[in-house]
Structure formats: structure tokens, C-alpha cells
Amino acid sequence: MPELPTLPSRSKVLITTGVALLTAAALLFGAILPAEYGIDPLGTGRLLGLLALGQAQPFAAETGEYRVDRAELKLYPAEWVEYFYRLDEGSSMVFTWDATGPVTYNFHASPDGAPPGYAESFDAQEKTQGHGTYTAPFSGIHGWYWENVGTEEITITLTTSGFYTSAEIGRFRAAGYKDLTDIRGNPVPSVP
Amino acid sequence: MVAAAPIHAHPMEGSNAGFVQSVDGPAPGPFLYLGAKHMVTGYDHLLFLVGVIFFLYRLKDVVLYVSLFTLGHSLTLLFGVLGGVSVNAYVIDAIIGLSVVYKGFENINGFERVFKVKPNTRVAVLVFGLFHGLGLATKLQEFMVSENGLVANILSFNVGVEIGQILALTGVVALLSFWRTRPSFLAYGFAANSVLMVGGFLLAGIQMVGFVLFS
Numbered sequence: 101m102p103e104l105p106t107l108p109s110r111s112k113v114l115i116t117t118g119v120a121l122l123t124a125a126a127l128l129f130g131a132i133l134p135a136e137y138g139i140d141p142l143g144t145g146r147l148l149g150l151l152a153l154g155q156a157q158p159f160a161a162e163t164g165e166y167r168v169d170r171a172e173l174k175l176y177p178a179e180w181v182e183y184f185y186r187l188d189e190g191s192s193m194v195f196t197w198d199a200t201g202p203v204t205y206n207f208h209a210s211p212d213g214a215p216p217g218y219a220e221s222f223d224a225q226e227k228t229q230g231h232g233t234y235t236a237p238f239s240g241i242h243g244w245y246w247e248n249v250g251t252e253e254i255t256i257t258l259t260t261s262g263f264y265t266s267a268e269i270g271r272f273r274a275a276g277y278k279d280l281t282d283i284r285g286n287p288v289p290s291v292p
Numbered sequence: 293m294v295a296a297a298p299i300h301a302h303p304m305e306g307s308n309a310g311f312v313q314s315v316d317g318p319a320p321g322p323f324l325y326l327g328a329k330h331m332v333t334g335y336d337h338l339l340f341l342v343g344v345i346f347f348l349y350r351l352k353d354v355v356l357y358v359s360l361f362t363l364g365h366s367l368t369l370l371f372g373v374l375g376g377v378s379v380n381a382y383v384i385d386a387i388i389g390l391s392v393v394y395k396g397f398e399n400i401n402g403f404e405r406v407f408k409v410k411p412n413t414r415v416a417v418l419v420f421g422l423f424h425g426l427g428l429a430t431k432l433q434e435f436m437v438s439e440n441g442l443v444a445n446i447l448s449f450n451v452g453v454e455i456g457q458i459l460a461l462t463g464v465v466a467l468l469s470f471w472r473t474r475p476s477f478l479a480y481g482f483a484a485n486s487v488l489m490v491g492g493f494l495l496a497g498i499q500m501v502g503f504v505l506f507s
Contacts, residue, residue, distance in 0.1 A: 108482060110405040116486045117397060124493030132498060137505060
């Protein structure tokens with residue numbers, strides 16, 4: 101228990117608590133709200149230049165060439181295909197894909213110089229469509245794996261745009277694709 | 293005005309959150325680490341513990357009070373995640389902020405002076421422990437998606453929390469013990485607990501604004 105030399109008086113406690121509350125409020129409204137939430141009720145955020153901290157940077161410059169790609173991938177039941185992009189660290193792309201039937205998918209990436217077979221998975225679910233943006237956390241090969249888990253032939257329509265340098269089919273087990281290469285472009289033995 | 297991403301008292305962020313989301317199966321090592329990191333970097337939990345042990349001179353009392361706090365937050369962490377109990381993160385973080393205010397107010401004898409009551413400090417620590425655990429449970433559930441290995445992962449996280457708590461407390465107890473040997477401790481004890489209240493009000497205020505804006 102508190103063992104202060106002289107216990108504070110009732111008025112001292114009340115004043116201290118009030119001052120504590122006011123100090124917290126001043127810091128909250130004067131500095132934290134402008135800096136963290138971009139709200140500036142007292143105008144101090146503008147005065148101290150804190151507002152910029154609370155605002156998301158709407159623009160991000162990218163290097164490399166802008167390109168747009170569209171692919172239609174046909175899969176019979178139980179067939180699968182990978183579709184890959186070469187992205188440098190920090191480069192991004194916008195994607196939208198739509199499957200005419202149920203698929204499991206997995207977005208994964210393999211950094212340059214990684215041992216064969218190494219991949220980091222970022223998103224894996226069973227869905228029929230996906231839309232979003234992807235910013236590469238490292239330079240390497242990044243892309244999707246789709247597998248037809250339904251009972252009908254399906255078509256996956258994929259459209260991407262962004263700052264990648266290549267877009268191509270990777271490994272697959274599907275009747276409709278002829279040239280078998282792995283994700284780094286090396287030939288792979290055909291899978292029945 | 294465009295609001296930036298909401299801030300929690302100390303969220304799991306970036307790659308940590310991504311990892312927890314992708315976990316499917318028991319991963320004791322990472323969850324142990326995350327639990328410890330959550331405690332060591334969690335200034336709301338730390339401020340509360342500073343308040344709790346501020347006037348505890350005997351190691352026996354430190355152990356007793358910290359055990360009560362641990363019992364409280366372990367109970368709600370385990371049963372919160374297992375039972376899927378999840379409270380709005382802003383509300384629970386605001387309560388945790390207010391628990392810091394409570395402790396500072398108690399330390400300056402506020403309850404005796406203002407309300408003429410003497411709260412049971414042990415019960416209070418246990419009850420606030422329950423709230424802190426609910427906060428941990430809520431944050432863990434925001435990210436955990438897989439039921440696979442859930443119990444092992446919560447237990448690992450909980451053990452990590454205790455390890456982090458011991459690490460943080462060792463530092464706090466050492467500093468306080470040193471400070472207690474100086475005359476300035478009694479002179480500034482009152483001021484230190486006032487500052488604790490400022491911190492608590494601040495944490496609670498941030499979360500209340502977050503609740504209004506983002507919930």
C-alpha cells in the first residue's frame with residue numbers, strides 16, 4: 101500500500117487528477133489526433149506540421165515499364181496451372197480474375213536465388229474470383245496456382261496491369277497447354 | 293480529411309500479422325516469441341504493471357500481485373480464444389487504458405481521499421487482469437484463422453506473454469528498487485503516479501476516438 105510521507109489531501113488528489121486528464125486531452129487533441137488520424141480540432145496539427153504524418157501518401161512512383169496482360173486459362177476437373185510474373189522488389193500490379201467454377205488457389209512467390217522449390221505463400225483459399233493489388237516484397241517470381249476442384253471444365257479469366265517484366269504460364273497439369281516449363285522457364289517432364 | 297490506418301495500443305503488424313494469418317497447425321516457437329514481444333513492447337500492460345508494483349516493497353508482494361494479474365489475463369486469454377469471445381478492440385484497449393488511470397489514482401490514495409473507500413487492491417488487479425487477457429484474446433483472434441493447432445498456439449502465446457512479463461518486470465523492479473533507495477522516490481512518487489494517470493488517460497482517449505472513427 102502507498103506509504104507516502106504525508107498523504108495527499110482530497111483537493112490535491114482532485115486537482116492532480118484533473119490536471120492529468122487535461123494534459124492527456126491536450127496531447128491527444130493537440131498532437132496525437134492530427135498526427136495519427138489526420139484530425140486537427142485545434143489547428144495545432146497544421147501549425148506543427150503534424151498533419152502530413154496522418155495522411156496516406158496517395159502517390160507512389162514506380163520504375164519499369166507499364167504493361168497490361170490478359171489470359172484465359174482452361175482447366176478440366178482436377179487439372180491445375182500456375183501463372184507467373186517477374187516483379188522487382190517494391191513493384192506492384194493490379195489484378196482481377198474470375199473463374200467459371202470453383203477453384204482452389206494460392207498466390208505465392210519465389211525470391212531470386214532461393215533454393216529450388218522454395219516459395220512463400222501469401223493467400224490461399226477456395227474462391228471463384230479475386231481482385232486486388234500486389235506489391236512484391238522481394239525481387240523474384242510471383243503468381244497464382246489454380247486447381248479446378250469442380251466437376252465441369254472451367255475458364256479462368258485473368259487481367260493484370262502493372263510494372264512486371266514478364267507474364268507467363270508456369271508449371272501445370274492440364275491438357276490445353278503444350279510447352280512445359282517450370283516457373284523459371286526451364287523445361288519440365290510432362291505429367292500425365 | 294483522410295484518416296490513416298487505425299492505431300491500436302500495440303497491434304500485431306506487418307509480417308507478424310501475415311505470419312499468424314498463414315499459420316495452419318501448431319507453431320510453438322513463433323507464438324512464444326509473439327507473446328513475449330507483445331508484452332515487452334506493450335506499453336499499456338507495462339504502465340499498468342509499473343502502477344501495480346510501484347509501492348510494493350517486498351518481493352513476496354510483487355510475486356503475489358503479478359501472479360493475480362497473470363491468473364486473470366491467462367483465464368480470459370485461453371477461454372476468450374477457445375470460446376470465440378471477442379470484444380471490440382477499441383473498447384477493451386480503452387478499458388486497459390483506464391486500468392492504468394485507476395492504478396495511478398489508487399497509488400495517490402485517491403479512493404480514500406475522494407470517495408472515502410478503500411478498494412481491495414488484490415481483487416482489482418485480478419479483475420483488470422481479466423480485461424487485459426480479453427484484449428490479448430481479441431487481438432490474437434483478429435489474425436488467427438486456422439483451428440488447426442489452436443490450443444497449442446494459444447498456450448505458446450500465453451507462455452510467451454509470461455516470459456515477456458518477467459523480462460519487462462525484471463527491468464521495472466530493478467529500476468524501482470534503485471529509485472526507492474533515494475530520497476527523491478518519496479518526493480516524486482506522487483508526481484510519477486500523476487504521470488501514470490496522464491498516460492492512462494491518453495491511452496484510453498486514443499482508443500475512444502478510434503472507436504468513434506473506425507467501429
